[in-house]
Amino acid sequence: MDCNRLNVYFIMGTVNCKKDPLKTLEEALQAGITCFQLREKGEGALIGAAYEEFARACQKMCQSYQVPFIVNDDVELALKLNADGIHVGQEDLALSTFREQAKGKIVGVSVHNSREMKQAILNGADYVGIGPIYRTKSKTDAKPPAGLPFLSAMRKQAGNFPIVGIGGITEENASAVRSSGADGVSVISVICHSKDIKQTVENLLLENIN
Ligand SMILES: C=C1C=NC(C(F)(F)F)=NC1=N
Ligand SMILES: [Mg+2]
Numbered sequence: 045m046d047c048n049r050l051n052v053y054f055i056m057g058t059v060n061c062k063k064d065p066l067k068t069l070e071e072a073l074q075a076g077i078t079c080f081q082l083r084e085k086g087e088g089a090l091i092g093a094a095y096e097e098f099a100r101a102c103q104k105m106c107q108s109y110q111v112p113f114i115v116n117d118d119v120e121l122a123l124k125l126n127a128d129g130i131h132v133g134q135e136d137l138a139l140s141t142f143r144e145q146a147k148g149k150i151v152g153v154s155v156h157n158s159r160e161m162k163q164a165i166l167n168g169a170d171y172v173g174i175g176p177i178y179r180t181k182s183k184t185d186a187k188p189p190a191g192l193p194f195l196s197a198m199r200k201q202a203g204n205f206p207i208v209g210i211g212g213i214t215e216e217n218a219s220a221v222r223s224s225g226a227d228g229v230s231v232i233s234v235i236c237h238s239k240d241i242k243q244t245v246e247n248l249l250l251e252n253i254n
Contacts, residue, residue: 045150045170047206049112050228052077052248055210057084058098060182060236066101072235073109075245078228080106081131081152083116086184099125112150122146131173134160139167152208156187158201165205173230174198176211177221182232186211192224199225215247222250 054077058065069080082102084090090098099115103125106113114129115122119142122130129150130142139151153164154173164172174195176186195209209226218229229248238244
């Protein structure tokens with residue numbers, strides 16, 4: 045996976061949004077997010093036909109901006125929609141299972157320590173999500189903040205394997221996350237709660253990427 049794809053990796057579900065989620069996604073795509081993950085979970089999340097319909101609407105929008113459409117956890121839906129990839133946690137399926145069913149798809153894995161990262165790379169992940177870097181409000185069962193030194197240590201171990209930082213990342217701390225070794229920043233609230241999504245995404249983007 046081209047690590048520039050991870051530049052600004054927006055993650056969203058209907059639960060995260062104050063205003064219309066599809067409008068939020070449209071504005072974020074227009075502003076230049078480089079990857080999108082549908083993470084529909086938690087209290088009040090869509091299920092069944094409404095969930096699938098929402099997912100298809102998000103996928104269609106991503107396709108019109110040539111931005112990868114990644115599904116969190118739900119491998120079945122990812123395969124049904126022929127999504128560009130999936131993102132799974134340590135508790136989700138074994139990558140090998142998904143890999144067989146989905147050649148050429150992007151597979152991302154959340155990792156919290158060097159053993160998990162080593163395993164994810166061995167199992168054929170295309171990128172790893174490392175965090176939470178800072179305190180997050182978006183994930184109820186998040187681990188304690190790992191901080192930048194942890195991210196730097198993981199970068200040292202990973203060589204140039206694609207790494208995206210996640211957890212409490214804002215316009216203020218995004219550059220520190222990048223200079224600590226992340227190829228990109230993954231965000232939920234800072235975009236979902238932004239009054240000016242175009243400005244927010246521009247402030248998060250690493251400019252003049254070749
Ligand atoms: C828990 C997560 C950790 N990392 C990522 C990503 F940023 F995509 F790598 N997504 C998640 N849903
Ligand atoms: Mg998960």
